[in-house]
Amino acid sequence: MGAGLVGWLQAMPLALVLVFFLLAPIVMIVIVSFWGATEFSIYPDFQFDNYAFLFGSDVTYRVFFATFKYAVITWALTLAIGFTVAYFLAFHVRSQSMQIALFLLCTIPFWTSNIIRMISWIPFLGRNGIANSTLIDWGLIDQPLEWLLYSDFSVILAFVHLYTLFMVVPIFNTMMRIDPVLLEAARDNGASGFQSLVHVILPLTKPGIMIGTIFVVTLVMGDFITVRFMSGSQRANVGRLISNDISLLQYPSAAATAVILLITVLMVIGILLRFVNIRKEL
Numbered sequence: 003m004g005a006g007l008v009g010w011l012q013a014m015p016l017a018l019v020l021v022f023f024l025l026a027p028i029v030m031i032v033i034v035s036f037w038g039a040t041e042f043s044i045y046p047d048f049q050f051d052n053y054a055f056l057f058g059s060d061v062t063y064r065v066f067f068a069t070f071k072y073a074v075i076t077w078a079l080t081l082a083i084g085f086t087v088a089y090f091l092a093f094h095v096r097s098q099s100m101q102i103a104l105f106l107l108c109t110i111p112f113w114t115s116n117i118i119r120m121i122s123w124i125p126f127l128g129r130n131g132i133a134n135s136t137l138i139d140w141g142l143i144d145q146p147l148e149w150l151l152y153s154d155f156s157v158i159l160a161f162v163h164l165y166t167l168f169m170v171v172p173i174f175n176t177m178m179r180i181d182p183v184l185l186e187a188a189r190d191n192g193a194s195g196f197q198s199l200v201h202v203i204l205p206l207t208k209p210g211i212m213i214g215t216i217f218v219v220t221l222v223m224g225d226f227i228t229v230r231f232m233s234g235s236q237r238a239n240v241g242r243l244i245s246n247d248i249s250l251l252q253y254p255s256a257a258a259t260a261v262i263l264l265i266t267v268l269m270v271i272g273i274l275l276r277f278v279n280i281r282k283e284l
Contacts, residue, residue: 028264035257044253052258062243062259066266069239072154072229073222076161080218081211083162084169088210089203092177093185105174108167120160120228127151127159152234160232165221169214176210177203212278219274220267 038047056062087108095101111119126132127150134146149155180203188198226241240263247256 031257031260031264034254035261037254037257039252039254044251052254053262055255056258056262065238065240065243068237069223069241072158072161072239073219075158076165076222077215077218079158079162080166080169081214083166084173084214085207085211087166087170088174088177088207089199091174092180093203108170111163112167116164117227117231120164120231123156123160123163123232124151127156152232152236154233154237156232157229157237160228161222161225164228165218168217168221172213172217173207173210176207180206209278212274216271216274219270223263223267223270 034044035052036048036050038045038049038051091101091104095104124131128134129146129148129151131151133150134143137143138146184202184206185198188202193201223239224241226239226245229237229239229242230245240259244256244259244263247253247259
């Protein structure tokens with residue numbers, strides 16, 4: 003009994019931190035989502051008007067569809083790039099010091115702000131930017147490509163640039179735990195490199211893939227600043243919908259949208275966790 007009490011007392015500081023900085027804000031958002039609002043003020047109330055307006059608007063469904071579209075495409079691209087980079091670092095770079103050096107090289111973009119890295123694409127992709135100028139000089143195109151910037155292409159490109167490392171790290175960490183004896187056994191049994199990849203490396207890397215997927219999907223679905231800048235305010239996702247409501251001081255509406263987004267993200271994470279036991283990797 004005494005040991006149990008000591009355990010509770012030791013866990014109390016962390017529990018208080020979680021309550022005040024995680025649970026309390028979420029509870030407040032849920033409460034505010036049921037409040038009412040006018041053009042000039044908000045007032046405490048218990049009503050479903052915000053949710054009724056949210057689910058009754060076609061804009062909501064289009065915005066959520068766009069959010070899922072960005073998340074799925076970004077996930078697929080970051081997975082392909084992240085798995086390739088992690089595979090190269092884990093199985094083709096023999097020196098541990100070189101592995102560390104190359105891995106640190108991947109983190110260099112994170113030494114600057116996300117916004118700076120994102121905005122740096124604008125002069126590159128613009129109508130008179132480096133990409134269009136180079137393609138015209140090479141004779142590949144006759145006039146600038148308008149879709150390079152302020153489009154879904156530029157939004158997804160920025161997402162991939164910003165969040166690929168969140169896929170590389172967990173996959174690389176999982177690959178480094180694979181026993182080399184398993185790969186040697188596969189080769190001794192006549193397995194080709196592709197067969198070893200599919201039947202040995204890929205199944206053992208599944209936890210890292212799922213962790214990276216959770217990181218990338220949640221970050222993309224909650225992002226709004228990237229969509230705003232890289233689409234020239236011509237595209238929208240759920241994060242931008244919340245940001246617009248906040249700028250208009252419509253906090254109850256923003257809170258209701260945030261609650262729906264939170265539930266959606268939790269459902270996605272719940273589905274992903276059914277495919278792998280993440281606790282074994284933590």
